[in-house]
Amino acid sequence: MNITVFDDLEKLYTRAAGAFVDLSKKSILKNGRFVVALSGGSSPKAIFKLLATPEYKEHIEWNKVYFFWVDERWVPLNDDKSNFRMTEETLLSQVPIDQNHIFPMYAEGITPEDYAKAYEQQIRTILGDDGVFDFILLGMGDDGHTASLFPGEEVLNEKEKWVSAYYLKSQEMFRITLTAPIINNADNILAIAFGESKKHALNEVLNGEYNPSLYPMQLIEKKDGFQFFTDEKARG
Numbered sequence: 001m002n003i004t005v006f007d008d009l010e011k012l013y014t015r016a017a018g019a020f021v022d023l024s025k026k027s028i029l030k031n032g033r034f035v036v037a038l039s040g041g042s043s044p045k046a047i048f049k050l051l052a053t054p055e056y057k058e059h060i061e062w063n064k065v066y067f068f069w070v071d072e073r074w075v076p077l078n079d080d081k082s083n084f085r086m087t088e089e090t091l092l093s094q095v096p097i098d099q100n101h102i103f104p105m106y107a108e109g110i111t112p113e114d115y116a117k118a119y120e121q122q123i124r125t126i127l128g129d130d131g132v133f134d135f136i137l138l139g140m141g142d143d144g145h146t147a148s149l150f151p152g153e154e155v156l157n158e159k160e161k162w163v164s165a166y167y168l169k170s171q172e173m174f175r176i177t178l179t180a181p182i183i184n185n186a187d188n189i190l191a192i193a194f195g196e197s198k199k200h201a202l203n204e205v206l207n208g209e210y211n212p213s214l215y216p217m218q219l220i221e222k223k224d225g226f227q228f229f230t231d232e233k234a235r236g
Contacts, residue, residue: 001222003206005235009194012229013043016190017050019227020135023188024060027134034061035126036135037068037178039147040083043139043192045090052094062095066126070138070183071148072105074112074165074174082106105176112165112174119176120163131162133186136178140193144201144215148177151214155179180219187225191217194231202234 006012020036027034038044050056073081077088084104092102103122107115123131138146148168149156155164155177162182168175183189193202205217206228212218220226 001226001228003228003230003235006194006229006231009046009231012192012194012231013046013050016047016137016192016229017056019190020047020051021056021059023135024065027187028061028064031134033064033066034134035066035068036137037070037133037183037186038083038087039070039137039139040072040086041139043194044137045086047137048087048091052091057095060095063098063101065097066101066103067092067097068103068123068133069105070136071175071177073171074106074176076108077104077106112176116161116163116165116176120161123162123182131182131185133182135188135190136183136186138183138189138191138217138220140191140198140201140205140217142197142201144205144217146191146217146220147183148175149180149216149219150175151216156213156216156219184219184221184223189220189226190229191220191227192229194229194234196233198230198234199236202230203236 024034069083072083075081077084105119140146143151145151150168155166158164158179159181161179164179165174165176201215204215210218
């Protein structure tokens with residue numbers, strides 16, 4: 001795992017957007033496509049806005065990019081809390097994407113649990129049974145969670161399913177998420193966590209005892225292809 005500490009968030013966003021462009025070129029050259037899973041939140045939002053600017057978007061073959069999501073709140077796609085909506089507004093609507101290459105993590109008229117099964121099948125249709133994403137973008141919460149892998153939840157023990165949905169009591173809502181096994185399968189992972197509020201959890205994730213039930217980000221394997229972008233406030 002490679003950890004990069006930035007003294008300026010704009011530099012972090014720029015490096016992340018640049019990594020997206022570079023990886024897209026490599027994947028498309030190798031496989032003819034670039035299959036990604038994206039996170040929501042404030043840091044990805046800034047990156048997506050950058051990617052939609054001419055400086056970046058003109059260097060990506062958007063019609064060869066496939067978009068999945070890392071996790072989602074079980075809310076309609078036009079809801080303010082929807083990760084899809086944020087990505088749609090900041091990036092997808094701004095670049096020439098094949099609409100058949102977009103796989104939102106929500107659908108009307110189906111239970112979250114059933115859609116988790118359907119979503120896994122959608123992933124298998126694109127990636128096959130190996131399930132290797134070219135790129136996954138992760139964030140980390142102040143409590144050390146990533147995706148919708150929250151401390152103390154049963155989903156942390158999942159070994160077989162690629163996608164899981166469950167009711168998160170602390171938020172009084174259903175969440176749907178990629179699981180640790182499919183995330184760890186990815187060729188490239190970029191995790192982003194910055195700010196004073198992340199300092200304690202980040203230190204535990206990187207330097208503490210292995211206790212993923214308390215700090216779920218520890219489930220993500222520290223391997224080649226895993227980059228962690230942070231700042232001086234969080235790194236301490």
